[in-house]
Amino acid sequence: MTVVWVLDTDHLSLFQREDPIVTQRLNQINFVNTAITVVTLEEQMKGWLNVINKYNDQPSQSEKLILAYKGLRDGVEYLNKLKLLDFDQSAYNVYQELVHQRIRIGTRDLRIAAITLSINGILVTRNTKDFAKVPNLLMEDWTIP
Numbered sequence: 001m002t003v004v005w006v007l008d009t010d011h012l013s014l015f016q017r018e019d020p021i022v023t024q025r026l027n028q029i030n031f032v033n034t035a036i037t038v039v040t041l042e043e044q045m046k047g048w049l050n051v052i053n054k055y056n057d058q059p060s061q062s063e064k065l066i067l068a069y070k071g072l073r074d075g076v077e078y079l080n081k082l083k084l085l086d087f088d089q090s091a092y093n094v095y096q097e098l099v100h101q102r103i104r105i106g107t108r109d110l111r112i113a114a115i116t117l118s119i120n121g122i123l124v125t126r127n128t129k130d131f132a133k134v135p136n137l138l139m140e141d142w143t144i145p
Contacts, residue, residue: 002033003033003121003122004033004034004035004046004083004085004119004120004121004122004137005029005034005035005121005122005124005140006031006034006035006036006085006088006112006119006121006123006124007034007035007036007040007124008040008112008113008117008123008124008125008126008127008131009039009040009043009044010126010127011041011126011142012036012082012097013044014076014143017051017140019143021142021143021144022107022142022143024106026142026143027126031033032083034083034124035082035083035084035085035121036078036082036083036084036085036115037084037087037111037112037115038077038084038085038086038109039108039112039115039116040086040112041079041084043108044071044075044078044079045075048056048068048071048072048075049072051064051068051077052065052068052069052072054068054077054093055068072107073111073116079110082096085115085116085121086115087111087114087115088118090105090118091111091114091115092114092119093118094114094115094117095110095111095114098110098113098114098134101135103133103134105122105130105131105133105134106130108133109127109130110134113131113137115139116138117134117136121138121143122138122140123137123138123139123140124139124140125139125140125141126141126143
């Protein structure tokens with residue numbers, strides 16, 4: 001069985017910024033065995049759209065608006081290269097079970113955990129404090145050498 005490492009939003013951002021430790025670790029494994037969730041995609045896109053909306057009606061901030069649109073475009077191009085895991089029925093069922101267990105972490109984090117559990121993956125995150133509350137979730141923090 002092939003292991004899938006699921007990059008949480010924080011680790012994806014570190015990789016995009018070419019963090020040397022995270023990049024080195026990613027290069028040590030087969031890149032085809034890494035993925036992100038559709039929830040991480042949502043978080044990244046919302047971030048760029050929030051910046052665009054912030055500067056939309058501010059002519060004095062045109063440079064920031066232009067950079068925000070460039071960031072959105074670059075983000076879409078970059079994310080298209082990654083394997084994307086869906087929030088499908090299997091993940092939804094796991095999510096509902098976690099909600100029923102009253103796991104106290106954010107909704108999006110709980111969905112990321114559910115997707116990861118549904119494929120028997122390993123979540124790559126720095127947010128081990130919150131994700132440790134999710135039973136049976138395997139985690140790694142690639143920022144620790």
